[in-house]
Every structure is written in structure tokens, then in C-alpha cells.
Amino acid sequence: MTNEEIIQIDRQNLWHPFTPNSLWLDPSFTPISIASGEGAWLISTEGRRYLDGNSSIWTNLHGHKHPKINQAICLQLDQIAHSSFLGLTHEPAVRLAEQLIRYAQPALEKTPELRRVFFSDDGSTAMESGLKMILQSFAQNGQSQRTQFVSPDGAYHGDTVGAMSLSHSDSFHRHFQPVLFPTKKVMTPSCYRCPFNRAKPENADARSYRKCNFECATFAEEAIHQTGDRLAAWVLEPRVQGAAGMVMHPHGYAARTSAAARKVGARVFFDEVLTGFGRTGPRLACHAEDTMPDVIALAKGLTGGYLPLAATLTTEDIFQSFSGDPSRTFFHGHSYTANPLGCAAASANLGLLESPSEIMKQKELIQNLTTLSSSLWTHPNVGDIRQEGAILAIELVADRSARSAFSPEKRVGAKICQTAREFGLITRPIGDVLVLLPPYCTTPDELEKMVNALHQAITQELGS
């Protein structure tokens, strides 16, 4: 098919996620059709090369067309593409479960230990599985009053009804509010936007110069304490709230709030769909916080960004609460649970993540991201540049000294990312927060091109 045919047929027949129809169908907008990929590059049907600045919506870790992941998928395809996991098992799932459990445990044995793996398909279903596991486990342990969940404002855990209920995103979920179950929200731990941060703006990550009494953690602790023995779980994207605008928490927030949840006998449920697999630096963000959850959701990078697969890891005691009478079974699962192709890709991905050369590449990328992004401070509309591991967020403001936002109708972030395509970079903003989240294989030269493309796009849209 020609590029024009693809676009025309797409516009006639398809419906894209998180995409305004008015934009997609606007004749003055030209969608890009991706034909192939190679390392950090996406190649369009027209043969134009773009750097994949958000790792194909935060999924890709080692680049596209990686020979080891491709080979693992092909070898598995020669055996079988899929068989049910309901009452059957297979080697790719067994091998991956062992690898995942090893990967999730920090060097020093920490409790609780994540010992059981439940597979699903994506981030939303991994969260849905965890949520139901927690509720049923309490119900079967004589604590059926524990039905409450607390999570920070702006939390995003996916688009199924349970995951939406745990989230607090008005723009995404407001039409569904009547069918969502109520959950409590606490203030977002966002230093740049915090009403308690008395610091004047500086050209640095707002977390590094904050002046406050850690009110965000105190308020969360209070909400957890007040919910007491009705609390089922404290739910958190540790260290980075992705869809909230890459909100990066002051370090220690996850540890303090999780300790409060433990004190009232509740579960700690971490959503590491985005932050897992080295995105924030260590293997998992919970390792950086030295805090193991009772339940963790992993997806996105699990297969290195190759196939849809997710996992919810939990403790032996939660698993054991489903033992005994068959009525205590976890009646939950999906047709493609533990898909063998996905498991094979994930095993290859984990192998790469633990190889010394890949670990070195990722460390260098994180360091280069810090160095290169500092040049963006020269632009007067850059209000905050924050980085956690291999995630970079640039928050644009109308006035730096007042930290005042642009009016949303101006769609500043969206226009800049659209312009960045002309400079060879594909990435997606969250409102006026620009995001660079490159694959770990991105070379220093490619990374420089990404940062320069963003800089040029900001200057073209906002002046210098």
C-alpha cells in the first residue's frame, strides 16, 4: 500500500486511542505511518527516519528489531504461538516467572517477598488483577470490611473500570464517574506545583531546592491512618506519576507512606507499569525507595516493548489465602494469559537487562540525559526540568518566575511535539509537559539529536 492509501483507509475505518477525532481527521494534519524500526529509530512508509523519543509510549527498552528479542520470538513461534493457561502450563511462562521473581528481589532479602506471578495482558489488566486479589484475599481472611483504597491525585492506573476507580484523572475518566467505585485521593507529591513549597523558582529540578515540611507525605499518612481497618491498599506509582505529567516525587515519599499503610494492616500496591525495568534507574523504583510492596503491577517494558504481556507479582501469604475450598479460587484471567510468544520476548528482555554491557549503556544514557537537557534552561518558558533515571520531563510555563501555566486551549505542548517531528523526533506531551523517554540503546549522538529537536521545536513555537 502507498502511504496515501494507508492514511485514507485508516481515516475511513479506524479509531485511535487517546486521539481527538477533530485532529486526526483534519485534512491539514498528516499522520505518520510507521513501516519499520531499527534501534532508537522509527522509519515511516515514506522512508523518513524519526527518533523514538518516548520509546513507543514508554514500552521499548533496547530498541526496535533487537536480534536477541526477535530471535526469541521466532524460536517460540516455531513451537507454538499460544495455548491456554487455564489448567495448563508451559516452559516459557515457568522460565519467565522464575526470572521475574529473581529480578524483583533486591540484593538484600527484604520483606515482603514477591513470590507469585499472575500474568495478564497490559498495564490496566495487571492493575485490575492486583486490585481483585487484594479484595478477595482480605474477604477470605475475615477482613471483608477492607474495601477502601487511597492514592495520590492525578494517579493513572489504566482504563478498565477498576483501574479507573483507583485513578484520579478528571479529563480521562469524568464520563465514567457514575460507575466507578469511590476511592480516596491525597495531594499529588509534585514539588514544582506544590502549594506548601516556599522556594522561589530556580533553574533546577524543583525537588532539589524545595522548602517545605514534606506535607504531601504527612497528608497521605493521615488519610491512611484515618481509613484504618477499612483500608485495603495504598496504591502508588512509586517515584514517578507518568500520566499525571511525569510528576516526580521527593525521594522517601513511597517509603514513608507505605510504612503508614503497613501500620494499619493494609496492603501496599505499587504500579510499576511505567517505572519498572530500569526506567527510573534501578531495576524497580521500589528498590530505590528500599520498600517492597505486597503487590506490584508490571507491563510496558516487560517484553522490551515487543508484545503485549503484563504480570502482577504478589506474596506467598496472599496466594495462600486462595487455598483450601475451591470456592476460594481466584476467578479471574484472560484468554491470552501467559502468551508463550510474550513470555519468550520477556525472558530475552530480562536477559538483556541483566547483561553488564546493557547496564552500562543505560547508565551512560541517564548521565547524558542530565548533561544534554541542561541546555534547555536557556529557554525562558522552561519552568522545570526533572529527571528520574531514563525519564526526562520539561514543564513549559507562560511565566517562569510566577510558574504560571499556558492556557490549555493554546495546546502548547501538543504543537511543540508536532513541530518536533519536522526535526526528526517523535514524542508525546502530557499537557505542557514535554517528555523524553528514550530506549536504552540510544547513542550519545542520537540523544543529542533528540534534545536539539525539542529545543528547536520549542523555539519555533514560542520564540527564543
Ligand SMILES: Cc1ncc(COP(=O)(O)O)c(C=O)c1O
Ligand atoms: C502507571 C501506569 N499504569 C497503568 C497503565 C495502563 O497500562 P496499559 O496502557 O498497558 O493498559 C499506564 C499506561 O500508561 C501507566 O502509565
